[in-house]
Amino acid sequence: MAYQTPKLKAVSKAKHRILEKYFPAWARILGSRHEKLAYVDCFAGSGQYADGEEGSPLLILGEARKLxxxxxxxxxxxxxxxxxxxxAARELQSRIPTDLPDSVKAFVFHEDAHNFVPELLQALPENLPAFVFVDPYGRPLNIPLMNQLLQRPKTEIFLTLMWYAINMHLSNPKTEETITRMFGDKEWKQQPFMSQSCWDRETGFVDSFLGRLNAGFKLKFRIRFSPEDKVPGGDDRTKYYLVHLSNHAKAALLMKEVMYPLGDELGTFDYSATAQQRLFSETPTTEDLIQRLRENFAGQKVTFDELREKTWDWPFIEKHYREAVKTLEGKWEVRIERIESKKIGLKGKDRITFGGGS
Structure with a gap:
């Protein structure tokens, strides 16, 4: 079958912005402690979209060159x-820059990712930090194989979960084998989401799917259809989810910092490439965080790092925590023992004691 170069749609640009921001930050942190890092794209494409925009492989190589x-x-x-x-593999190979620095090596493999990745796992050292870009449905890399990746101590996965396509096929006998291959078994057929509909079905499926992945931290970013997709009611329908999977809190916190500003509104982790005016903002506020801290940490003592790690799935980033805690300090509701920061600062090892509690 001839390869048709896809058009880059507006919602897909969010994925590129996440990669462009997260990959260099990830590489700088891990690169300070490791001599080699790996980036693996399991559905790389041809490296270029129909209108000439660079695909993720070339974007990553550009960031690697700068690093x-x-x-x-x-x-x-x-x-x-x-x-x-x-x-697509041949086209991508032809687009790999020939003048890459010696410290950046790029290899294109014309392979099925599901068959190739187990071989790759045998070839790469287990402690090699790796960032792996995965689509478990369109180009299958199933749950058991992703769990093999996540067993490696310094491997993270960036997952594209194509909910709209999956949902169309869940009840179709002709695609049952594909869904079973994605899950790795037939247990999905007995899950509650199979008898649910609409939002309950979607959230039930996503929770069930992610629940089977052995990652301690699972950060979701919802991509909705944009007007150019021309799907009825598309601006309120999920096209796919981008999910960051890791077993390190600091990785999840870093990805949260990257994803936070990219939604239709700050902190919503939800994107449709539209600029609709909302009557009420959905962006969480610092006052929301203050109230959550009062309710959840009364009488406790934690470091600033521990506070953020314990609440990694709250929709706030580092600057909000700093502002909230310092506000509480000004109201005499917390006491800060500054271990790492100076007189009025707030850093990772500083100890925070919350008032209240029994």
Missing amino acids: VGNPKFRSRILAIFVEENSQ
């Missing part, structure tokens, strides 16, 4: 691009 151009960055970057379609 190694900084003399303070000492790590080497291994970029592995897996593409099942032979034409």
Whole structure:
């Protein structure tokens, strides 16, 4: 089948912005402690969209080039691009820059990711930090295989979960084998979401799917249809989810910082590429955070890092926590023992004692 280069739609640009912001930040942190880092794209495409925009492989290589151009960055970057379609793989290979720095190596493999990744796991050292881009449905990398990846201590997964396509196929006998391959077994057929509808079905499926992945931190970013998709009611319907999977709180907090400003509204983690005016803002406020802290931490003592890690799934980022805690300090509701910061600052090891409690 001939490969048709896809058009880059507005909602897909959010995925690129996340990659462009998270990958270099991730690489700088891990690169300070490791000589080599790996980026693996399991559905790489041809590297270019129909209108000439760069695809994620070229964006990542551009970020890698900038990273190694900084003399303070000492790590080497291994970029592995897996593409099942032979034409797309050839086109991607032709677009890999020939003048990459010696410390950036890029390899294109014309392979099925489901068959190739187990071989790759055998070849890569277990402690090698790796960031793996996965689509478990369109180009299957199933749950058991993703769990093998997540068993590796420094591997993270960035997952595209194509809810709209999956939902159309859940009750179709012709696609049952594909769904079973994605899950790794037939237990999905007995799950409650199969008899549910609308939002209950969607949230039930997503919770069930993510619940089977062995990651301690699962951060979701919802992508809705945009007007250019021309789907009836699309601006309120989910196209897919981007999910960051890791077993390290600091990785989840870093990804949250990246995702926070990219939704239709700050802190909603929900994007449709529309600029609709809402009567009431859905952006969580610092006052919301203050109230949550009062309710959940009364009488407790935690460091600033521990506070953020314990509440990693709350829709707030570091600056909000700092503002909230310092506001509470000004109201004599918390006491801060400054271990790491100076007189009025607030950093990771500083100890916060909340008032109240029994």
